[in-house]
Amino acid sequence: MVLALDPVPPIGGHPLATFFVQIGVLLLLATLLGRLAVRLKLPAIVGELLTGIVLGPSLLGPTLPQLSGWLFPKAAEQAHLLDAFGQIGVVLLVAVTGLQLDTRLVRRRAATAARVSLPGFLIPLALGIGAGCLLPATLLMKGSDRTVFAAFLGITMCVSAIPVIAKTLMDLGLLHRNVGQLILISGTVDDVLGWVGLSVVTAMATTGLHAAGLALTVGCLLLFVAAALLIGRPLVRRVMRSTVKSGEPGLTLSASVVVVVLFSATTHALGFEAVFGALVAGILIRGGGKDVLTRLAPLRTFVMAVLAPVFFATAGLRMDLTALSDPTVLGTAVVLLLIAIAGKFAGAFIGAWSSGLSRWEAVALGAGMNARGVVEVVVAMVGLRLGVLSTAMYTVVVLIAVVTSLMGPPILRGAMGRLEVTADEQLRRAELDSTLGGDGREPVEQAPA
Numbered sequence: 448m449v450l451a452l453d454p455v456p457p458i459g460g461h462p463l464a465t466f467f468v469q470i471g472v473l474l475l476l477a478t479l480l481g482r483l484a485v486r487l488k489l490p491a492i493v494g495e496l497l498t499g500i501v502l503g504p505s506l507l508g509p510t511l512p513q514l515s516g517w518l519f520p521k522a523a524e525q526a527h528l529l530d531a532f533g534q535i536g537v538v539l540l541v542a543v544t545g546l547q548l549d550t551r552l553v554r555r556r557a558a559t560a561a562r563v564s565l566p567g568f569l570i571p572l573a574l575g576i577g578a579g580c581l582l583p584a585t586l587l588m589k590g591s592d593r594t595v596f597a598a599f600l601g602i603t604m605c606v607s608a609i610p611v612i613a614k615t616l617m618d619l620g621l622l623h624r625n626v627g628q629l630i631l632i633s634g635t636v637d638d639v640l641g642w643v644g645l646s647v648v649t650a651m652a653t654t655g656l657h658a659a660g661l662a663l664t665v666g667c668l669l670l671f672v673a674a675a676l677l678i679g680r681p682l683v684r685r686v687m688r689s690t691v692k693s694g695e696p697g698l699t700l701s702a703s704v705v706v707v708v709l710f711s712a713t714t715h716a717l718g719f720e721a722v723f724g725a726l727v728a729g730i731l732i733r734g735g736g737k738d739v740l741t742r743l744a745p746l747r748t749f750v751m752a753v754l755a756p757v758f759f760a761t762a763g764l765r766m767d768l769t770a771l772s773d774p775t776v777l778g779t780a781v782v783l784l785l786i787a788i789a790g791k792f793a794g795a796f797i798g799a800w801s802s803g804l805s806r807w808e809a810v811a812l813g814a815g816m817n818a819r820g821v822v823e824v825v826v827a828m829v830g831l832r833l834g835v836l837s838t839a840m841y842t843v844v845v846l847i848a849v850v851t852s853l854m855g856p857p858i859l860r861g862a863m864g865r866l867e868v869t870a871d872e873q874l875r876r877a878e879l880d881s882t883l884g885g886d887g888r889e890p891v892e893q894a895p896a
Contacts, residue, residue, distance in 0.1 A: 458528075466528045469518065470757060473498060477756035490852050495756045496824070496845065499763020509769070519764070530832075533761045536754030537825055538725040542707040543747050544638075545729020546740065559629065563798035564636035567816050568605045570797075571790030572644075575604030578786055583775055588837050598648045599835045603844050604787050606641035607634040608822040608852070612815055624863065626808050630815035633795070638822060642726050643668065645826055646719035652833045653718055667717050675710075675727050680734060687735025691742065699742040703732050720829055762824050762845065765831055770839040780843040787847050788854070791817045807865045814858035823848035 480494030480501075500506060508515045519525075579597025587596055612634045616627045650664040683706055690699040707728040714724030732739065771777045792813040799809035827844040830836035836844065 458524075462522070462525055462528070465518075465520065465525060469529055470532065472502070472518065473757050473760040474753060476501070477760040478752075481756055488856075491756075492759055492824070492852065493849055495759035496763040496766070496849060498756075498760040500766055500768060501763075502760075503764040503766060505766060505768040529761055533758045533828075534721070536750070536758035537828070538707060538711050538721055539704070539746070539750045540755050540758065541722045541725040541825065542703075542729035542732070543750050545726045545731075546733050546743065546747070557632075559802050560632040560636050562802045563629065563795055563812055564633040564640075564816075566798040566801075567607075567633065567791055567794035567813075568637050568640050570605075570794035571787060572601045572605040574786045574790040575601035575783075578604075578783060582779060585775065586779060586837060586840055588834050591835060592652075595648065595652050596835055598651065599830050600783075600840075602641060602644045602648055603819075603823055603826050603830070603847070604783075604790055605637070605644075606819055606822045606826060607637040607791075607816050608819050608848075612818055612855075616815070624866070626804075626811045626863065626866065627815075630812055633798075633812065634816055637816065639726070641822060641826070642720075642723045645829065646714065646723045648835075649720045649829065649833065650718040652835050664718065668719065671714065671717060671719075671724075672727070675731065679710075679727075680731050683728075683731040684734045687732060687739045691735070691738045696742045696745075699739060700746050703739075703743055703746065706732060722825060722829075759824065762828055765828075765838065766842045766845055767838050768842060770842050773839070776839045776843065779840075780846060783843055784847050784850060787819070787851060788817060791819075791851075805866070807862045811859055811862035811866070814855050814862060817851050818855040819848045819851045823851075 477495045477498040480497050481491035482494070484494035484497075485491050502515075502518070504515075507518075576597045579600035580593065582600075584593075587593060612630060616631065646668060647664055686702055686706070687699065690702050707725050710724035710728035711721035712724070714727075715721040732743075771780060795813040795816040796809045799812045800806075804812070824845055827836065827841050827848070830844070831838070831841045
C-alpha cells in the first residue's frame, strides 16, 4: 500500500539556469538605468521600466530575436518563475508603502484631506469609466466584459502613488511644509481608496458582474477590514513588540514577512488582490512602534534595491511600444493621458479651493496628487494578469504612470516657491532635521512677487 505520493522532482537544468540569468540581467540593467535616471533628476522607476522596454518586444525582440528568444523563452514554466518572483517583490513593496503611512497624521487632518482627496478620486474615476465605455472595441481583450474594463480603467485614472509623492517631497525639501503634509495625507486617502477599488474590480473580473456577487464582494471586503482592525491590529502589535523584546533583529523581519504573506494570501483567497492585504499588513505592522520600523530598515533596503527594480523591469517587459504605431492606440494614449491629468489635477484643485486654501496651494496639491508612478504600474500589471487589459492598453496605462510622475516636481517647485514659509513650518523642519536627519534637499526658495 502506497502511503505517500512520489516526491515532485525539483526544478533544475536549463529552466533554473535561465531564471538565474534573467534575474541577474534584469537587476543589473535596472540598477544602472535607475541610477542614470536619478542623475538626470528623474524618478528611478523610469530607468527600471526602461530596462524591460529595452529587453522586451519594444527593442530587443525585433532587433535581436534570437538573443531575445534565448533570454526570455516563450515557455509557460519560465514565465511563471519570473512572475512569481515579481509577485513577491510587489507584495513586499506595497507592504513597505503601508509602513510609511502615518495614520495619526491622517486622523488629525482627516476632514481637510477628505475634501481634497475625494474630488481628486471621484472626478478622474468617472472620466475613466466614461472613456472605458467609449473606447473602440478593438482595444479590448477578446471576450472581456466592457463594464469591468471601464471600471478597471477608472481605477487606473484615479489612483495616486504615495512612494512617488513622498520621494518627490523629500527631494524638493518640502516634507516639512503644510501643503507637503496635506499632499501626503490626501495621497494616502486616495491610495487606500484605490486599493479598495482595485480589490472590488478584481472580484468583478474573477467572479462575474451581478448584483448578488457584488454585494457579497463588498460584504467580504468590509468583514476583512473589520477583522483586521478588531483582531489583526492588537494581535500584530503584540507579535511585533514581542519580537523587539527578543533582542534578535532577524526575528522582527521574519515575523513581518510572515504577516504580510498571510494577509496577502487571505485577501487573494477572498477574491481580492493580494496587494490590498499587503497594504493592510504594512499599516498594522507600523503600529508596533518605532523600534519595529528601525529593525525593518534592512527589509526596506532589500525591497527597494533588489525586488522592486526587478518587478518594474518585468513590468516593462510586457510593454510593447510598437503598438503606438497604430493611430488608434496612439490617439487613445493621448486622450487618456489628458483625461488622467485634467481629472486628477482638477479634482484636487477644486477640493483644495473649496477648503479655503490659496490658489498656489491648490496648484501644488493638484501637481502632487497627479503623480501615479508605482501604484498605477501595479494596477496595470494586475489588469494584464487578469486579462482585463490588452498589451496595447497596458502600454498606454504604464506610459501615463511615467509621464504623470515626471510632471509633478517642476510644477510643485514653481507653486511652492510662491508660498511663504510659516513659523510652524520652520519648527517642523528643525524637528525633522534633529530626528530624521532632514527631509531632503534645500528648501525651495520663494519666487519674487
